[in-house]
Amino acid sequence: xxxxxxxxxxxxxxxxxxxxxxxxxxxxxxxxxxxxxxxxxxxxxxxxxxxxxxxxxxxxxxxxxxxxxxxxxxxxxxxxxxxxxxxxxxxxxxxxxxxxxxxxxxxxxxxxxxxxxxxxxxxxxxxxxxxxxxxxxxxxxxxxxx
Amino acid sequence: xxxxxxxxxxxxxxxxxxxxxxxxxxxxxxxxxxxxxxxxxxxxxxxxxxxxxxxxxxxxxxxxxxxxxxxxxxxxxxxxxxxxxxxxxxxxxxxxxxxxxxxxxxxxxxxxxxxxxxxxxxxxxxxxxxxxxxxxxxxxxxxxxxxxxxxxxxxxxxxxxxxxxxxxxxxxxxxxxxxxxxxxxxxxxxxxxxxxxxxxxxxxxxxxxxxxxxxxxxxxxxxxxxxxxxxxxxxxxxxxxxxxxxxxxxxxxx
Numbered sequence: 001x002x003x004x005x006x007x008x009x010x011x012x013x014x015x016x017x018x019x020x021x022x023x024x025x026x027x028x029x030x031x032x033x034x035x036x037x038x039x040x041x042x043x044x045x046x047x048x049x050x051x052x053x054x055x056x057x058x059x060x061x062x063x064x065x066x067x068x069x070x071x072x073x074x075x076x077x078x079x080x081x082x083x084x085x086x087x088x089x090x091x092x093x094x095x096x097x098x099x100x101x102x103x104x105x106x107x108x109x110x111x112x113x114x115x116x117x118x119x120x121x122x123x124x125x126x127x128x129x130x131x132x133x134x135x136x137x138x139x140x141x142x143x144x145x146x
Numbered sequence: 147x148x149x150x151x152x153x154x155x156x157x158x159x160x161x162x163x164x165x166x167x168x169x170x171x172x173x174x175x176x177x178x179x180x181x182x183x184x185x186x187x188x189x190x191x192x193x194x195x196x197x198x199x200x201x202x203x204x205x206x207x208x209x210x211x212x213x214x215x216x217x218x219x220x221x222x223x224x225x226x227x228x229x230x231x232x233x234x235x236x237x238x239x240x241x242x243x244x245x246x247x248x249x250x251x252x253x254x255x256x257x258x259x260x261x262x263x264x265x266x267x268x269x270x271x272x273x274x275x276x277x278x279x280x281x282x283x284x285x286x287x288x289x290x291x292x293x294x295x296x297x298x299x300x301x302x303x304x305x306x307x308x309x310x311x312x313x314x315x316x317x318x319x320x321x322x323x324x325x326x327x328x329x330x331x332x333x334x335x336x337x338x339x340x341x342x343x344x345x346x347x348x349x350x351x352x353x354x355x356x357x358x359x360x361x362x363x364x365x366x367x368x369x370x371x372x373x374x375x376x377x378x379x380x381x382x383x384x385x386x387x388x389x390x391x392x393x394x395x396x397x398x399x400x
Contacts, residue, residue, distance in 0.1 A: 033381030077226030079196030
């Protein structure tokens with residue numbers, strides 16, 4: 001049933017956030033430390049475990065993938081609720097530090113990614129896809145160009 | 147008739163938001179396909195449209211939550227809030243290929259360290275150039291250049307004044323929006339076309355909202371890899387900001 005997938009997702013989410021809060025309390029930080037990342041790892045592990053035992057039928061998977069597909073719409077809604085005014089009207093300090101920070105990060109990302117591409121740490125580039133492509137069929141079928 | 151429609155929308159904010167966002171994405175896909183010949187992804191246009199609408203909403207209401215402050219669009223706050231954002235990010239993990247992620251775990255950590263320290267240095271440098279000499283102010287603005295959550299949390303922890311905290315939030319928000327808009331533009335330059343590169347990007351660009359929207363606009367298959375690293379960014383920044391980074395600034399300028 002679809003709800004089992006969504007419930008599994010919700011359980012992993014909540015467990016991850018609780019663990020993140022726990023780590024934060026342990027090291028004395030006032031923000032959740034990696035809760036969402038931990039939740040992602042839990043979901044990957046749970047899904048793997050259930051799949052191996054044949055306890056993750058297509059219907060259950062749909063309860064997870066629906067929310068994964070809702071990701072972009074949610075991000076569009078998030079964009080529409082940003083405080084763009086404060087960003088646009090902020091003074092030169094905010095603008096320059098933000099732009100400078102992003103610029104220097106772009107340079108480092110480019111540098112590191114070129115190095116790992118050369119060193120073959122990175123996988124081959126993904127095949128280009130159209131907007132309404134089915135993500136379930138990706139990566140595993142992408143040919144290796146190396 | 148119009149009154150009834152308005153009442154229905156006001157009574158069902160989340161459902162209205164689903165319909166509205168669907169319409170925005172539909173229009174954006176049409177624009178992407180016909181106006182740019184498919185060169186700009188529909189999702190990138192949709193995110194820019196969202197930001198433009200947020201500007202309009204903020205200008206009309208004078209409040210902080212963009213279009214969601216306009217009563218008819220209140221549901222966007224729930225749909226685009228941190229809960230739904232994080233819930234759907236976790237769901238994208240179902241598309242992660244474990245071997246791909248394993249290859250770059252250490253790279254993700256390196257990117258995380260650089261992604262915290264580099265923006266911090268830039269933020270401190272700019273604040274210094276504008277005449278700030280107080281270590282608390284310098285640290286708070288530097289932390290804001292990491293993310294808009296690290297800024298205020300660091301500021302509060304080391305006792306910054308509210309206008310400095312507001313400035314650091316503004317810095318973080320500007321950065322998130324720049325990342326959203328310019329990630330697809332610089333994707334080719336950053337070699338952002340494989341899972342490992344996305345993890346490096348997630349750690350260095352940091353800010354979850356920026357990374358998630360930027361990757362969504364570039365290639366949605368990269369989202370989980372970038373997000374996996376980026377979600378550690380805020381916690382990591384909040385850990386370093388009021389401690390090591392503040393002490394370093396104090397030692398240099400104090």
